[in-house]
Each structure stands twice: as structure tokens, then as C-alpha cells.
Amino acid sequence: MTKKIGDxxxxxxxxxxxxxxxxxxxxxxxxxxxxxxxxxxxxxxxxSINKRRPTRVMSMAEREHFFKMIDxxxxxxxxxxxxxxxxxxxxxxxxxxxxxxxxxxDEQTADGKKG
Amino acid sequence: MAISNDQQMxxxxxxxxxxxxxxxxxxxxxxxxxxEHQSWAEGVAKGVARAWNLDWRxxxxxxxxLEALLFCARRFQPGRGxxxxxxxxxxxxxxxTEAARKCRGWRKSTSVQDSAAREISAELLNVFPxxxxxxxxxxxxxxxxxxSGRGSIRQLLIGASILAVKNATDGSAEDLIDQKRMITFxxxxxxxxQWLLWKIYWEGSSLRxxxxxxxxxxxxxxxxxxILLAFLMKRFSKGRPPPTPKIRPGLRxxxxxxxxxxxxxxxxxxxxxxxxxxx
Numbered sequence: 001m002t003k004k005i006g007d008x009x010x011x012x013x014x015x016x017x018x019x020x021x022x023x024x025x026x027x028x029x030x031x032x033x034x035x036x037x038x039x040x041x042x043x044x045x046x047x048s049i050n051k052r053r054p055t056r057v058m059s060m061a062e063r064e065h066f067f068k069m070i071d072x073x074x075x076x077x078x079x080x081x082x083x084x085x086x087x088x089x090x091x092x093x094x095x096x097x098x099x100x101x102x103x104x105x106d107e108q109t110a111d112g113k114k115g
Numbered sequence: 116m117a118i119s120n121d122q123q124m125x126x127x128x129x130x131x132x133x134x135x136x137x138x139x140x141x142x143x144x145x146x147x148x149x150x151e152h153q154s155w156a157e158g159v160a161k162g163v164a165r166a167w168n169l170d171w172r173x174x175x176x177x178x179x180x181l182e183a184l185l186f187c188a189r190r191f192q193p194g195r196g197x198x199x200x201x202x203x204x205x206x207x208x209x210x211x212t213e214a215a216r217k218c219r220g221w222r223k224s225t226s227v228q229d230s231a232a233r234e235i236s237a238e239l240l241n242v243f244p245x246x247x248x249x250x251x252x253x254x255x256x257x258x259x260x261x262x263s264g265r266g267s268i269r270q271l272l273i274g275a276s277i278l279a280v281k282n283a284t285d286g287s288a289e290d291l292i293d294q295k296r297m298i299t300f301x302x303x304x305x306x307x308x309q310w311l312l313w314k315i316y317w318e319g320s321s322l323r324x325x326x327x328x329x330x331x332x333x334x335x336x337x338x339x340x341x342i343l344l345a346f347l348m349k350r351f352s353k354g355r356p357p358p359t360p361k362i363r364p365g366l367r368x369x370x371x372x373x374x375x376x377x378x379x380x381x382x383x384x385x386x387x388x389x390x391x392x393x394x
Contacts, residue, residue: 056251056264066264073268080352083276084293090232091275097236098271101166102208102249104158 060103070095137192145188148199149181155200156184156207163211167233169220179214183207201248208247212237235278241321242274252341270341273348277316298391300350302384307362307370308343313383315340335365 058066074092077083083091140148157171160180164171171177187203215221216237243252251267280297283290301312314320314328322340326333342360349357362370373379 056253056267058249058251066268069265069268070272073265074272077269077272077276077348077352080354082348082352083272084280084289086289087276087279087293090228090235091272091279093229093232094235094239094275094279095268095271097166097232098239098243098246098275101163101212101236101240102246104155104162104249 058099058103060105063100063103066099067096070099135194137194139190139192140188142189145185145191148188148191149184152184152188152199152203153181156180156203159204159207160211163208163215166236167215167221168225168229169215169218174218174220175214176211176218179210180207183210204249205244205247208240212240212247231279231282234282235275238278238282238316238319239271239275241319242278242315243271244321244323269348270344273344274316277312277347281316295388298384298388302382302388304384305359305362305370306373306379306382307366308339308360309382309384310373310379311336311339312343317383317387329366329369331365331369335363339363339366 070092074083074088074095078085078088139145157177157180160176161171163169164174164176169176183206184203187199187206191199191202193199221233240246245252251264252270253267277297280290280293283294301309304312311325314325315322320328322336323333326336329336339362342363346357346360
């Protein structure tokens with residue numbers, strides 16, 4: 001059986017007493033020998049820290065795919081309230097413009113090799 | 116066996132430490148590099164023009180890209196082992212975007228919203244410079260990464276939303292409410308986080324510049340920025356507010372320095388809010 005905590009509200013808070021004095025520290029009489037530490041049993045993996053992730057390079061062929069993702073993610077963020085609904089179209093087009101500006105048509109042009 | 120000071124000095128004299136010097140290309144080789152990569156550089160300029168609906172030739176983006184290509188070819192040092200395109204792409208893109216922002220076509224936007232979107236996207240390129248190289252910003256969602264790039268896109272959207280609220284100048288009641296909500300919330304953040312957001316989004320400083328100003332590693336600033344964006348995304352969403360992010364150890368000295376500086380102590384957003392109230 002569990003006892004429910006009632007709706008008792010705290011009405012007053014008593015002031016705490018001030019510290020009147022601080023006791024002086026005692027002299028150190030001696031230092032004991034340092035004892036050997038026990039071996040560390042195991043170290044837990046540090047999650048995703050060690051993983052090296054390659055940078056996601058965008059290609060012109062993926063343009064539509066990225067734009068679709070921008071639309072979908074923006075809708076989700078608007079629905080959750082993370083971005084203002086009135087600015088939905090403005091934010092979407094700004095991100096699309098920024099992504100688009102970095103895409104180079106036919107990256108392997110001219111000399112047929114990537115730098 | 117003990118080694119005398121003289122012996123130590125002799126040893127150090129036999130193995131002198133020399134700084135590695137990298138040589139730039141000869142003028143002929145640099146010119147050859149320009150010819151080889153000219154059409155690619157034009158491709159970068161075309162990308163910028165396509166994004167903002169400009170004419171890459173008439174609006175002068177081709178000239179700006181070629182100028183940057185020449186500059187990079189002359190300074191390129193093959194001995195460093197960095198591929199030329201990897202070295203030059205960001206600079207060519209920057210040059211093309213600068214030319215775009217100055218051209219007549221930039222001011223001749225089709226609509227107010229289009230014009231505002233252009234401004235935000237140009238500022239977004241400074242916040243996420245990886246986009247200039249055609250890369251999505253790296254994003255770690257804590258579950259081993261997000262290969263599809265959705266996490267990165269969410270970060271771009273949140274960054275754009277901060278810029279959109281900051282740039283809102285049409286004076287509508289809705290914009291003012293959004294702005295006030297954001298400023299009030301940000302003024303409650305830790306000082307170092309406030310300054311990070313202020314410098315990047317309000318003053319237009321790059322993450323690298325900020326790291327130099329704070330005398331810290333660039334990665335500290337980049338990672339803290341990503342954590343802040345993830346936090347803001349959750350904070351502005353409906354539901355239970357997330358815990359305020361802690362300052363990473365690499366930025367604690369900066370935080371302490373800011374806390375002691377009488378000019379920085381008030382916090383930029385709190386100061387901005389109080390100045391706005393006085394107007």
C-alpha cells in the first residue's frame with residue numbers, strides 16, 4: 001500500500017542560522033605510504049566518439065533528393081514548433097539556395113578527373 | 116651514464132631542426148593549372164548563379180571565379196599534398212558569391228520573400244562553409260551518425276530560422292513576437308553560448324574567426340555550435356524542454372574570461388533586449 005503525498009504546501013521557510021565561527025585545522029601528524037591501486041578492470045567504449053564519419057558530399061544527381069528531404073524536414077520542424085510556420089517557405093527556399101550554390105554540374109569535366 | 120652539457124649541445128648540433136618550406140609553382144605551371152581547371156571554376160560560378168537565379172556571365176560571376184582561380188594557382192604549393200580543387204573550391208565559391216551580392220541582378224529580385232531568402236542563404240554559407248565545397252555539414256545525432264544527411268539538413272533549417280528571425284524587418288506583429296521570443300530565450304543562456312550565437316548569427320563572424328578571437332581550437336567552437344543548434348531545435352519544439360547544454364571543457368577558460376570581462380558580462384542578448392526597450 002502506498003501512501004499518497006497530500007497537497008501540503010510549504011507555507012514558510014525558516015531562515016538558516018549563520019555560522020558563528022570556523023574551527024581551526026589540526027596539524028598534519030604524518031603521511032601514510034601510498035598503496036598500490038588495483039588494476040582497472042575494463043573501460044567502457046566511448047560510444048560514437050571514435051567513429052570517423054566521412055563528410056557527406058552532395059552531387060548534382062542527388063539535387064532533387066536533397067530538396068525533397070529539405071521539404072520533409074521543414075514540415076516536421078514546423079509541426080513540432082521548432083521553426084515559425086509563417087516563415088516556412090522563406091526558410092525552405094533559403095536552405096535550398098545555399099545547398100544548390102555548392103553543387104557543380106558535371107564535376108568530372110574538362111580533364112576528366114576530380115581534384 | 117651522465118651526459119655533460121657540452122655533449123648534449125654537440126648532439127643537438129648534429130641534428131638541426133629545419134622548417135619545411137613549400138614552394139609555389141612557376142608562372143608557367145600556374146598558368147597551365149588555370150587553363151586545366153578553368154571550366155571547372157566556371158562550373159562553380161554557374162552553381163552560384165543557378166542558386167540565386169542570376170546570369171553567371173552578365174552578372175560578372177565568371178570574372179570573379181577566374182580571378183580567384185588565378186590567385187589560387189599562384190599560391191598553390193603542391194608539396195603540401197592538398198589537391199588543387201580541394202584547396203581552391205572554397206575561395207572560388209566565396210569570390211563568386213561576393214560578386215553575386217554586388218551585382219545588379221541581386222537587387223532585382225522577383226519578390227520580397229525571394230530577396231530575403233537570398234540574404235539568408237548567403238549568410239548561411241558563412242555559418243556552414245562546408246556548403247561552399249558541396250558538402251553537407253557533419254552531424255552526429257549520438258546514435259552513430261546519420262548517413263542520409265537528415266540531421267545536417269535539420270541543422271541548416273534551424274540555422275536559417277535563426278537568421279530569418281534576426282533579419283525580420285517588415286515590422287509585422289508576428290515577426291516582432293518571434294524576435295522577442297528568441298532574444299528573451301537566448302538572453303537566458305550561458306554567457307559563452309550567448310556570445311557564440313551573437314558573433315556567428317548577428318555579427319556575421321565565421322566559426323574559424325571566432326576560434327581565433329577566443330584563442331581556442333576551431334573544433335571546440337564548431338562542436339559547441341552544433342550542440343547549441345540541436346538544443347535550440349528541441350527547446351523551440353513543443354514538449355518537455357531539454358536540459359541546458361553544459362560548456363565543453365575546451366571552452367571553460369573562454370567562459371571564465373568572458374565572465375570576468377566587464378564588457379561581456381551583461382550578455383549580448385540581454386543588452387540588445389534592454390536597448391530595444393529604451394527605443
